[in-house]
Amino acid sequence: MAERERPRRLLRLVQEGRLDLLRDELHPEDIPEARSRRWGRLGDTLLHHAARLGHRDVLEFLVRELGMDVEAANGDYKRPIHEAASMGHGECVSFLLERGASVDCLKKGDWTPLMMACTRKNLEVIRSLVEHGANPLLRNKDGWNCFHIASREGHPEVLRYLLDVSPGIWDTESTIRRTPLHTAAMHGCSRVVELLLERCHYLPDSRDKCGVTPFMDAIQNGHLDIARMLLEKHQEGHGHTILTLLSLGADLQAQDGKSRSALHAAVAGQQAEATRILLRAGLRDTPDGSGMLAQQLARKPEVIQVFQESQVTT
Structure with missing residues (x-):
């Protein structure tokens, strides 16, 4: 023994x-x-x-x-x-x-x-x-390099160092075309998003393989401070009005690959304030590719109330 x-x-x-x-x-x-x-x-x-x-x-x-x-x-x-x-x-x-x-x-x-x-x-x-x-430029099987990983973790000081030693490291996409800006926006890493917008050259309305933009990631996950940051950067870069900013490009009805709008993204995440912002900006609730209206995704009482207040009908 x-x-x-x-x-x-x-x-x-x-x-x-x-x-x-x-x-x-x-x-x-x-x-x-x-x-x-x-x-x-x-x-x-x-x-x-x-x-x-x-x-x-x-x-x-x-x-x-x-x-x-x-x-x-x-x-x-x-x-x-x-x-x-x-x-x-x-x-x-x-x-x-x-x-x-x-x-x-x-x-x-x-x-x-x-x-x-x-x-x-x-x-x-x-x-x-x-x-x-x-x-630093090597990628894993998902197409992420170390800069992408640090963006997910929310470490701006690490990102600054990586940009200093490899200035082009920011210009990377995963295998499903998600950029570090997508990842930071989705995970609510506001300091990272601020740094990426300041030192890198991402397009605020860049889309991943499913048509999702960093702004839509921020809205769906309730990170409205990041959504506003992305909108302000877009405004500075392109001189659009707030309505055009909310549209993520050409118009308020911008959609992803499944015909879902930013409104669908906000309601699916049960984000009442984000839903209110989009409706007040004039975003119409139109069916997605499966015929689903954004309003039909509302589950929380406060999100349902937003649609009632806005007199949006199905």
Whole structure:
């Protein structure tokens, strides 16, 4: 029983960062198994665990004294550097890079360590990866690069750095033609939207594969501050009236690929104020491609009340 418990104890000591006890517990005959043993469904090594939890001293012990491979991959092709980068452990990332870890290695879904780092707000880690040659323009299987990922997470300081080191990085679309502006608008990242409108050159009415614009994303998800920001930028750039701005282009009846208008988007999101703004601007409630009126999507009492107040009939 004691022999069967030894591997678990070693793993626990690595997870807890107990290097002193780990040295005492690890006998010479245990080293080959410790180097090769895998844990969990994905087959993580001790290096994966140490990197994920930020135990730099344990990581160094495992590499220097046990001879573990810094490029060991688990079942998702994730390396220890992916783990350290995704959790923002700068010292672990630096050590792994010094030991020759590949800076642009790919895990499942074609995610690089830099992409993983951009899910967090740790500029030290991001800068270290870039300075060691990480390519910010690489894309994952969904067509996102690290700039797109940072836009989703709402990190303007990370985006500023990426724009400084790669000025054209903003000009990217996912496989379904969504830009970082779409993503930031949908997730309510107002500071990011402000930065993107200031430093990048997105068209406010750019459409994804389904015909959705950043403005429609903002409206549907109730981010009216972002919707107004997009409208003001459009006004400055094209000199249209507020009615033209709300139309997202040619007229108030602008529609997506399923013949849904911005009004459909607002009502589907049960956004009463957004619905009121659009109706007051003169947007007519016309059927979408399936014959559905926006009013028929109203569920919340306050949205239903908006239509009653506006005397919109089905």
